[in-house]
Amino acid sequence: MPQEFNHPEDPPPDFVVVDVETACSSVSSICQIGIVGFRDGAVAFEYETLVDPLDRFSSFNIGIHGITSDHVVGAPTFGAIHAVVDSHLGGRITVAHSNFDKGALGAACLIHDQPMIETTWLDSVRVAKRAWPELPSHRLNVLSRFLGLRHRHHDALSDARAAGMVIVRAIDHTGIDLAGWLAPSRQTGRAPKAAATGPLKGERVAILGAPRDGPLAHRLAAAGARVVASVGMTTTTLVIGNEQPFGRYVTAHAEYRRAEALRREGRAIVILPEDEITARLASG
Numbered sequence: 463m464p465q466e467f468n469h470p471e472d473p474p475p476d477f478v479v480v481d482v483e484t485a486c487s488s489v490s491s492i493c494q495i496g497i498v499g500f501r502d503g504a505v506a507f508e509y510e511t512l513v514d515p516l517d518r519f520s521s522f523n524i525g526i527h528g529i530t531s532d533h534v535v536g537a538p539t540f541g542a543i544h545a546v547v548d549s550h551l552g553g554r555i556t557v558a559h560s561n562f563d564k565g566a567l568g569a570a571c572l573i574h575d576q577p578m579i580e581t582t583w584l585d586s587v588r589v590a591k592r593a594w595p596e597l598p599s600h601r602l603n604v605l606s607r608f609l610g611l612r613h614r615h616h617d618a619l620s621d622a623r624a625a626g627m628v629i630v631r632a633i634d635h636t637g638i639d640l641a642g643w644l645a646p647s648r649q650t651g652r653a654p655k656a657a658a659t660g661p662l663k664g665e666r667v668a669i670l671g672a673p674r675d676g677p678l679a680h681r682l683a684a685a686g687a688r689v690v691a692s693v694g695m696t697t698t699t700l701v702i703g704n705e706q707p708f709g710r711y712v713t714a715h716a717e718y719r720r721a722e723a724l725r726r727e728g729r730a731i732v733i734l735p736e737d738e739i740t741a742r743l744a745s746g
Contacts, residue, residue, distance in 0.1 A: 472501075472506060472507070473501065474501075474554070475499030475500055475501045475506045475507065475554070476500055476501050476502070476555070476640060477499075477500055477554065477555040477556070477557055477584070477626070477629065477640060478497055478498065478499045478500070478550055478551055478554050478555070478556050478557070479497065479498045479499075479500070479556070479557040479558070479586075479622040479623070479625050479626040479629075480495065480496070480497050480547075480550075480551060480556055480557075480558055480563055480567070480622060481495070481496045481558065481559065481563055481618045481619075481621035481622040481625065482494065482495045482496075482562075482563050482566045482567065482618055483495075483523075483526075483527045483529060483616060483617075483618050484515070484523060484566060485515040485517050485518065485519045485520070485523055485529070485531075486515075486517055486518050486519060486520040486523055487520060487522075487523075488517055488569075489562075489565055489566050489569045490515075490517075490540075490566065490569035490570045490572070490573040491515040491517040491518075492513050492515055492540050492566055492567075492570050493512065493513050493514075493515045493519070493527075493529050493533075493534055494510070494511070494512050494513060494527070494529055494617075494618040495509075495510070495511060495513060495543070495547065495618055496508070496509070496510045496617070496618030496619030496620070496621065496622040496623075497509040497510070497547070497550045497551070497622060498619070498622040498623045498626050499550070500626045500629070500630065503630045503633075503634075505623065505626070507550075508619060508623070509546070509550060510618060510619040511537065511538065511543060512529065512533055512534050512537040513534065513537055513538060513539065513540055513543065514534045514535075514537045514538065514539050515534070515539075515540070516539055519531050526616050527616040527617070528616075539574065540570045540573075540574050540576075541574035541575070541576055544571070544574065544576040547567070547579065548577075548579050551579050551581045552579055552580055552581060553580065553581065554581055554582070555581070555582045555584055555640065555644065556581040556582065556583055556584070557583075557584045557585075557586050557625055557626060557629055558583065558584075558585065558586065558625065559585075559586045559587055559602050559621065559624075559625040559628070560585060560587050561585060564583055567579060582644065584629070584640075584643060584644055586625045586628045586629055586632075587600050589628065589629060589632045589643050590605055590628055590632065592632075592636075593631075593632035593635050593636050594608070594632075594635075595716050596715075596716035596719070602615065602621055602624055602625060602628075603615045605624070605628055606624050609627065609628070609631050611624050611627050629643070651673075651674075651675035652675060653674040653675060653679055653683070653688075653689040653690070653691070654675065654679055654680045654683035654684075654689065655683060656683050656686055656687055656688045656689070657683060657684050657685065657686045658686070659686055660684065660685040660686025660687075661685050661686065661742075661743060662682060662685040662686040662687035662743075663685075663686030663687075664686070664698075665686070665687040665688065665698045665699055666687070666688050666690050666694075666696050666697050666698050666699070667682050667687040667688070667689055667690065667697070667698065667699045667700075667701055668689075668690050668691070668692055668693045668694075668697050668699070668700050668701070668717065668721075669682075669689065669700075669701050669703055670700060670701070670702050670703060670715060670717050670718060671702060671703035671704075672701075672703030672704075672736070674689050674690075674691060678701065678703055678736055681740070681743065682701070682739070685743050687699075692717060692720075693717050693720040693721045693724070693731075695724070695729070697721070697724070697731055698730065698731055698732070699731065699732050699733075699734060699739070700717065700718065700721040700731065700732070700733045700734070701734055701735070701736055701739055702718075702733065702734070702735045702736060703736050704735070704736045704737060718733070721733055
């Protein structure tokens with residue numbers, strides 16, 4: 463039977479998270495759904511239920527989540543819980559770890575002749591890749607271990623809770639708020655060409671927290687610096703942009719750590735805030 467922890471009189475959540483498990487290769491064959499609402503960085507409500515997919519159970523999928531046809535005897539169909547799911551997701555910001563859950567819900571709505579759920583989607587995989595680019599994988603179980611979360615992988619409620627905490631931790635780690643994560647990623651263009659002369663002629667400068675085709679990059683290039691995409695063996699300076707989105711956690715960023723590692727190896731690389739290098743250029 464569906465299980466729900468919710469207080470209707472509470473204010474609405476900042477965002478909700480949904481995760482589904484499927485019975486077979488058919489993306490519409492939802493056999494479990496978990497929904498978790500978050501408010502002020504904490505769980506506000508939870509909803510979970512097994513679902514009769516009205517479809518077969520494949521041995522492959524059973525091996526992933528352990529749910530069999532016996533488990534869903536007497537469970538509601540997706541059509542029967544559509545209104546509840548819509549009441550939690552509709553008109554809100556909905557997080558899912560990859561686009562799979564979004565596709566599964568859409569397919570289930572079609573199969574069960576239910577209206578599409580209108581919500582604003584946010585992919586926590588994309589968020590995690592931007593927040594922690596140094597990780598070798600951004601699968602939910604890997605992120606849970608990295609963040610120290612208690613997590614039962616491929617249980618829909620636990621997966622939803624973990625994906626929500628990825629968002630909470632990413633906001634805290636980077637300083638980017640929910641609206642910032644929802645904003646489309648800016649496509650970075652080519653770096654400006656270095657001027658033939660200037661006080662930074664011969665310097666290879668990487669920028670953390672500002673686009674390599676933005677105003678800071680143009681000022682550096684005008685002073686003769688070659689603006690590079692990332693910190694490497696030949697980089698001479700890492701500039702920390704004033705508007706960089708990593709807040710006090712900038713020292714945890716992969717580019718910063720790479721620069722520090724090169725310094726320890728004896729490489730002549732300096733790390734400067736934007737204000738300092740701007741002041742140096744202004745003073746001549």
